[in-house]
Every structure is written in structure tokens, then in C-alpha cells.
Amino acid sequence: TTQTLLPNNQPWVKSKLWKLNACINVTSNNFKGFSTISTPPSESELKGLSRSRNIGISAHIDSGKTTLTERILFYTGRINSIHEVRGRDGVGATMDSMELEREKGITIQSAATYCTWKDMKINIIDTPGHVDFTIEVERALRVLDGAILVLCSVGGVQSQSITVDRQMRRYNVPRVAFINKCDRMGADPARVLVQLKDKLRLHCAPVMLPIGLEDQHSGLVDLIRMRAVYFHGEHGETLADEDIPAPMLAQAQAARTNLIEKVSEVDEGLGELYLMGEEPSVEQLKAGIRRATCANEFVPVFMGSAYKNKGVQLLLDGVGDYLPAPLECRNVALDLNNNEEALDLGGSPSGPMVGLAFKLEEGRFGQLTYLRLYQGSLTKGCVVHNSTTGKKVKVPRLVRMHADEMEDITSASSGEIVALFGVDCASGDTFTDGQTRVAMTSIRVPEPVMSLAITPKSKDMTAGFSKALSRFQREDPTFRVSLDPESSQTIISGMGELHLEVYVERMKREYKVEAEVGKPRVNFRERVTKRADFDYLHKKQSGGSGQYARIVGFVEPLPEDSPDKFQFVNGCFGNNIPPGFIPAIEKGFREAVGCGSLIGFPVEGTRVTLLDGTAHAVDSSEMAFKMASLYAFSACYKQTSPQILEPTMLVTVIVPVEFQGSVVGDLNRRKGEIRNSEQEADDVVITARVPLNDMFGYSTDLRSMTQGKGEFTMEYSEHLPVTSDVQTRMTSEYSKARGGK
Secondary structure, three states: OEEOOOHHHOOEEEOOOEEEOOOOOEEHHHHOOOOEOOOOOOHHHHHHHOOEEEEEEEEOOOOOHHHHHHHHHHHOOOOOOOOOOOOOOOOOOOOOOOHHHHHHOOOOOOEEEEEEEOOEEEEEEEOOOOHHHHHHHHHHHHHOOEEEEEEEOOOEOOHHHHHHHHHHHHOOOOEEEEEEOOOOOOOOHHHHHHHHHHOOOOOEEEOEEEEOOHHHOOEEEEOOOOEEEEEEOOOOOEEEEEOOOHHHHHHHHHHHHHHHHHHHHHOHHHHHHHHOOOOOOHHHHHHHHHHHHHOOOOEEEEEOEOOOOEOHHHHHHHHHHHOOOHHHOOOEEEEOOOOOEEEEOOOOOOOOOEEEEEEEEEEOOEEEEEEEEEEOEEEOOOEEEEOOOOOEEEOOEEEEEEOOEEEEOOEEEOOOEEEEEOOOOOOOOEEEOOOOOEEEOOOOOOOOOEEEEEEEOOHHHHHHHHHHHHHHHHHOOOOEEEEOOOOOOEEEEEOOHHHHHHHHHHHHHHHOOOEEEOOOEEOOEEEOOOOEEEEEEEEEOOOOOOEEEEEEEEEEEOOOOOOOOEEEEEOOOOOOOOHHHHHHHHHHHHHHHOOOOOOOOOEEOEEEEEEEEEOOOOOOOHHHHHHHHHHHHHHHHHHHOOEEEEEEEEEEEEEEHHHHHHHHHHHHHOOOEEEEEEEEOOEEEEEEEEEHHHOOOHHHHHHHHOOOOOEEEEEEEEEEEOOHHHHHHHHHHHHHHOOOO
């Protein structure tokens, strides 16, 4: 049978996933060939969800994300007045609800809100642009169906733009691009378009052209309808649709032809029209762009100036026209009852409930859990099952978020982003209604790259100190707390100086805890570089039953492309070592690689293979074999020619051309490897890979070198070996600190 469903004059198609497709009908045979835990949505459910969007706004720092979100909320009627990020009124943007965010003028935590544009419901998550808070972007993109990639028309594609694009690719998030700040001095959208193609490898084309740039920026040309749009009124709320200015007509026609060509390369429907020489209608062109965008084959590029209130309404139209609805995205769960087999979630609001807790916050009323519903419905007071812990929990309160404000709701259904109160869980937990036992795929969490020793200034602050650290760890998976076994100091680890500085400041403001912070410590690693054999006998007799264990095997490096940090291989034949002792041996080796003997940091990229051993009928025990593993690794470690690895950062420095020589010289002094240097207008953009240990205090040095005109960003690149002289010095210092042990 052939089913044709036409919500909003668009037929719905499903082949492994629900997908909007503007010109074809599909038989029910296409539903075969994949596992699913839901019946297909009904026609009324399809129609309702087709006008729903879950989007994120991501970009490099200072590209105008929060300013853009403020305009979106104003034009959709969600707020009644506009406040700037660094406005003179001191109020700050709506989405920057934290006091620290308003002071620093940056976004620290992702913030969720919702609004309605025409007949479309939009859930929005505004994310930070600073690399230190990259986990906020990571977990937001994990649960979103589409995104707006914001770019500065002056700065173009910058370091965090590349990181955000990589995250979007990781989660297959379709996106539209918005070239912001076309009113700024030096604005050059054409250069940004070239960078989108060259640096991000995006197949893209503009759907808008700016009418004038810098202080002459007055409106936009809509290339789909071939009309000029101007924005009047105090906040640009009144749109005037006029003919394209005569001097721009030829440029606009050429740009529209280029747009049709680009989309035709990746969309079969539009490609056929193009080959036949037919001019597509507005509806056909929009449908082609939509299909290509939802398939992640094309990125439509919008332009404007959020601060000057130009182009935001057209971008909102583009979100509805080109980004996917919840049912158009393939969402996969893992069947915990069937060896984690991948299951497609149909997304029906009437199907079994499946949701992912992607973010936690500790508030005045307890833990607030942000939840994305992928299927089914959730009601206040209902009982849900945590697939990770196996526990049943009741939902006492269900809310919809607007920055730091909450609106109580009684129910929510598939495709919505809501928050639960009073539900104890961890970030990344999956909730179901008990009909199924599935888990959503996890969120990637990057490893911390920097550590600080921290202690409260007085003993009466200890309780608040412990509460703050416990809360911050629950909220942020990249924030880690550990205890130094030698100095007994509390060590906090994070993604960079700003990341840790923000938590120290939050501790002071929110918990009234003054903390003393030690010198930043870099998270080094150690690794083995060649194979070393071991044959170790652990024998101890001290009256009564003793300890006896002998193990034979070898330690070797894992391949460089291996995703594992440690592997244990049991290659024993027979029962020379009773099978019950094998887990204790593996546990001993895992403990051993947790602290290398060169400088006391974890050993990564190691495979331990156990070949043989012997046991004693009376004296062998799990403890004996565990101790044998620890001593065996320590004994053979030196023979593996171990290396110390240090975290290196990809540093991007933007300075006026006259300071290029001194900045490059300083980076070389810091053992930096210059990767690229290119001139952009009066500035030069220098890209280098520099050891993190040599980057402390760089912001102060850069300001003094460039008379305050230079700026830089850095993000973690990879761990690389230190030079031999540095390794000798570090091992010597570590040995002296331990008293020559």
C-alpha cells in the first residue's frame, strides 16, 4: 500500500528514519530492514511535530551568539525589551543569567529557552564560545536536531568555529550559517564564505546578500524570492519588501544562479530541473535546499547584523524552511536486553517513552535535570525508570526553561526539551517508562588538561568547600577533583585557566568560600615505547599462611590509533594460574599504569599480555597476585624506554602586522611550532602548536608585546613527547621531591 501524508503540503517519508521529502511517496515495504521500538507516528502527530524545531546557537567567542538569541526572543514575543551583553543599563542579555556571565560579558553555561515564530515552536540552546567550556557545546549538540553556526564577518572562521563544526559533524547535526556583524568596520562576508569552504570544507552558498557593508549596511537581498528586504522601526521589527536596487541586480542574479548550481550538485530533484535548463520555482528551490540541508550535504548561508537588528527574522524563516523537525532525524538507542543492538526510535509521542538527561544544575530547590524526549510522553507525577542505575523515580515537578526562569507544565511529549526537579541521576542517563530497556549513546567528554591545588582559607569554610566541589563535579563532567597522595592537597582539573578561574570565583560568590590557589599544574602522561618481558615471583612468609604468586608475560605499546588507554590480554593456557586470580592480576596492572615511575602521572597506550605463571595451593591469593602485578610492572617499566608526554595546545594569535616578528619570536621561545601565518587586512593570524606548560601568563605577555592590541585563543590539540633534556630534568626533580626513592 502507498501512504501519502500531507501535513503542510509536505509528504512524509521513512526509510530507516522519518524524513521530509517534497516530491515522492513511499510504499510501506520501505519500513522493513531495521529494528524499531515504536509504531510509526499518526498523521496528527506528524503534523504537530513538523512545526517543531530544536536548535542550538554556536560560534567562536564574541561572534554575537547571545546578542542573536536576544533578538530572536524579542521578535518572537518571548521578551518585551532588548538588553545588550555589555549594555550601559547593566541588565545584561536574557540568556546570560549568571552574575559572573554579565560581569565578564561571556557565556559560561549553556542556557535553554523556547519561543514561537509564526506557527513554529522553537527550543533554543545558547552555548558558550570559549574553548574552556566546550563540554556545554558538546552536550547541547548531542540532543539538538539542527544548529545555527554564527560567524563574525570581520573575524571569519576562527579556532572555536572549527571546533564547533567538528562537534556538529560528530553528532550529524544539520546547520545553517549566519554571517553576523555586517555593520562592523572591516566586514567582508565574501572572505568568510571562502573560509567556510576552505577551512571547514562545507558545501555552502549564500541565500542572502547584504545591501551595503560597515556603516552603509541597510538591508538584505533575498536570493530565493529575488526581493530586497529592509528593516525599519526602533528595533527593526517592521520589514519592507522592495525591488532589488538596480546596481545590485546583476550580482544578485549571478548569486542565485550559483546557489541553484550548488544545491543541484547534491540534490537529485533540483539537479534534474537544472540539467533540463528549467528555472526552479521558489517552492522547488526551498524544497531542494531543505532536502540537502537535512541530509547534511549543504549549508545555506544567511547574513545580517543582530546588534543592528537586521536579518534575524529572515534567519528565523530559514530555521523553519531548512532545518529538520524532530522526526526527520535518526535517533538510535541501544537495546540493553539484546547485546546493545542498535534500535531506531520512531519518535511517536504515543510510543514507549525514551529520554536523555544531558545536563544537570544544582538550584535552590534541588537538582534540575535537563531532559530531551526522543519518544513517548512524560507527565508530572509519573514514574520513570533510569536505565543506567535500574532505579524507579517519580517526577515531582516538570518545567520548561527560559534562561534561569521556569514555567511549570503538566506534560511533555516527543521532540521537546524540558527539565525535571527532584530526580537524582547523572549526566548521560537514559530514562524510559519501563516498557523497554534501552540506553541512548553517550556524550563525548574531553579529558582535562590543567590542574590547580586549592585549599579553603579557614577551617570553618570546609563544609561549603566540599559542597561546592561536589556540585561542580555533578554539573560539569570536565571538572575533576582528586587528592594528591603525597601532599594531601585537593587538586581541581579542568579545560584551561579560565575554566578553573570561573569555578574558584563561583565558589566565592555562591558558597562564600575564599580559597587559596596554588601554581597551575599541567596534566602530563607517560607511555611505553617498546616491548619488555617480565617474570616476577612474589613470595612473602611471615608466620601462618604467606603470599605466593608468579606471573610471566610482557608489556608493549598499543598502536598509536588505538582508542584504548590500557589493554589486558590473558594468554595463559591451562590452569597454572587458577582462573579466579586473573581479575586480580588485571586489577593490579590497571593500578600500576595509574601512576608511572618517571614523574608519577598515568601511563597510557599500554598493553599487558599474561602468558604463564604459577600458584601455591595454600599461600596464593588475590592479594598476592595483585601485588605481583604491581611489582612486575614496576620492575620491567624502565626496560620499555618510557617517555613523558605533555599536552600541546593549538594557539591562534591575531595581532597587527607590525608586531608579527616579536610574537613569532616569543612563540618560538616557548617551544612553539608555527603551523600557519596569513595576513587578513591589517592583521596577521598566526597558528602554532605550543606546549601548555609554556603558555602560562601568555595573555599578559601578549598584551605587553602588542600594546594591548593582540588577542589569542587556544584549545587542546594532543599529548606529544617532551624533549630528552626536559625529560631528564623532570624525572630528576620528581626523584628529589620523593627523597630519592
